[in-house]
Amino acid sequence: METPPQQAQAGAGGGWGAFLKSIASFNGDLSSLTAPPFILSSTSLTEFSSYWCEHPSVFAAPAKESDPAKRALLVLKWFLTTLKQQYASRSEQYGNEKKPLNPFLGELFLGKWEDGAGTTELISEQVSHHPPATAYNITNATTGVRLEGYNAQKASFSKTINVKQIGHAVLTVPSSSGEPDTYLITLPSLHIEGLVFGSPFIELDGSSYITSSNGFTAKVDYSGKGWLSGKKNSLTAVLYPTGKEKDVLFNVSGQWTKTFEIHSGPAKHNSAGNLVELWDPAQNPTSNLIVAPIDEQHPLESRRAWNKVAVAIAKGEFDVVHVEKSKIESAQREMRIKEKAEGRTWERRYFTASPDSPDPVLTRLGPIVNLAEHGDADKTGGLWRFDSQKSAQAHSTPVPTGDEAAKLAKELLGQ
Numbered sequence: 001m002e003t004p005p006q007q008a009q010a011g012a013g014g015g016w017g018a019f020l021k022s023i024a025s026f027n028g029d030l031s032s033l034t035a036p037p038f039i040l041s042s043t044s045l046t047e048f049s050s051y052w053c054e055h056p057s058v059f060a061a062p063a064k065e066s067d068p069a070k071r072a073l074l075v076l077k078w079f080l081t082t083l084k085q086q087y088a089s090r091s092e093q094y095g096n097e098k099k100p101l102n103p104f105l106g107e108l109f110l111g112k113w114e115d116g117a118g119t120t121e122l123i124s125e126q127v128s129h130h131p132p133a134t135a136y137n138i139t140n141a142t143t144g145v146r147l148e149g150y151n152a153q154k155a156s157f158s159k160t161i162n163v164k165q166i167g168h169a170v171l172t173v174p175s176s177s178g179e180p181d182t183y184l185i186t187l188p189s190l191h192i193e194g195l196v197f198g199s200p201f202i203e204l205d206g207s208s209y210i211t212s213s214n215g216f217t218a219k220v221d222y223s224g225k226g227w228l229s230g231k232k233n234s235l236t237a238v239l240y241p242t243g244k245e246k247d248v249l250f251n252v253s254g255q256w257t258k259t260f261e262i263h264s265g266p267a268k269h270n271s272a273g274n275l276v277e278l279w280d281p282a283q284n285p286t287s288n289l290i291v292a293p294i295d296e297q298h299p300l301e302s303r304r305a306w307n308k309v310a311v312a313i314a315k316g317e318f319d320v321v322h323v324e325k326s327k328i329e330s331a332q333r334e335m336r337i338k339e340k341a342e343g344r345t346w347e348r349r350y351f352t353a354s355p356d357s358p359d360p361v362l363t364r365l366g367p368i369v370n371l372a373e374h375g376d377a378d379k380t381g382g383l384w385r386f387d388s389q390k391s392a393q394a395h396s397t398p399v400p401t402g403d404e405a406a407k408l409a410k411e412l413l414g415q
């Protein structure tokens with residue numbers, strides 16, 4: 001169905017070669033990259049928020065653990081299990097990484113998981129377009145475990161595409177003994193491998209952190225092929241009481257695409273005797289996200305809004321792709337001009353940008369993981385927080401149908 005890279009390279013007059021040249025001189029805004037057709041995905045970045053919770057029971061598990069250090073370990077374990085979905089699922093599914101659709105302001109992706117963990121609700125919204133930023137909120141109804149966060153990307157070119165993630169996530173774990181735990185999570189940097197061969201895939205770089213209000217910090221180090229372990233997608237992680245990096249309580253090692261092992265104590269003592277757990281994604285199938293059928297969705301929901309583009313991509317009709325994308329882009333441009341003239345801004349449906357006052361979570365935990373108090377708000381269009389009042393309002397408002405839906409689709413998406 002899709003044109004393999006080699007063919008496209010040979011057939012389309014050096015489409016891939018021209019693309020490689022163009023990225024060598026681009027400005028850092030990934031959404032401005034014009035990629036050759038075969039690398040286009042019909043999935044929008046707003047959908048990527050679901051990667052945080054493809055194992056809802058692992059997500060919710062910390063709520064049932066009474067020991068604070070073990071709770072922090074379960075949070076670290078959950079975070080590590082999400083990496084495979086986040087960063088390798090497209091290459092595993094299609095044979096290579098693809099260029100996702102660039103969401104429009106106000107784009108929504110809504111869904112839920114129903115499984116052994118009960119109901120877990122996903123809300124994802126494009127909260128900024130210049131710069132592009134996506135915010136999400138995921139709540140497990142049974143335990144009250146809740147993740148919220150937002151992210152943007154800053155890319156640079158040096159040998160390949162290097163992506164720094166801007167933004168962070170906050171996990172709240174209710175506890176039976178008083179105050180809920182708050183975990184502040186930072187995001188890894190990544191780069192694209194395999195570019196010159198026309199089969200791009202992701203490798204993670206550097207470190208990321210999880211630090212908690214109950215006094216534990218986890219540091220995760222990423223490395224690829226030809227570095228330390230020599231295997232691609234490698235990771236090591238340590239969990240320690242905040243400020244005492246030498247007092248390693250647990251350590252993790254393995255590959256984020258394959259298996260990883262958790263041992264108690266520092267890595268130098270690792271043996272079968274202190275193995276706490278081995279995580280094998282092959283033994284832990286992901287839970288299926290339930291999304292409303294397209295004709296029952298809100299006109300701004302991702303799969304409904306991009307449906308014509310997605311169909312055209314699947315058929316390989318790239319002139320139609322271009323026409324349909326342009327309709328959305330120009331309707332959006334006009335909407336922004338209109339808003340400006342009327343002195344208003346687009347009302348986000350589920351999130352609100354915090355005012356300039358210091359954010360309580362970032363003030364308390366940010367310094368431990370090198371995150372600024374203002375959350376790099378200038379690079380994400382704001383410091384975005386889930387707004388439960390707005391959400392309640394959205395939940396009680398019926399999804400527009402008929403003429404009302406048609407009017408919205410026309411005005412906002414040019415459809």
Ligand SMILES: CC(C)CCC[C@@H](C)[C@H]1CC[C@H]2[C@@H]3CC=C4C[C@@H](O)CC[C@]4(C)[C@H]3CC[C@]12C
Pocket residue numbers: 030031035039045048049051086087097098099100151153161163165192200202
């Ligand atoms: C495929 C090549 C040629 C084109 C470049 C595509 C770029 C725009 C793609 C490739 C991989 C993508 C990343 C893959 C995974 C994630 C994790 C998710 O939680 C936030 C978005 C983020 C960080 C994506 C941002 C966009 C991204 C960097």
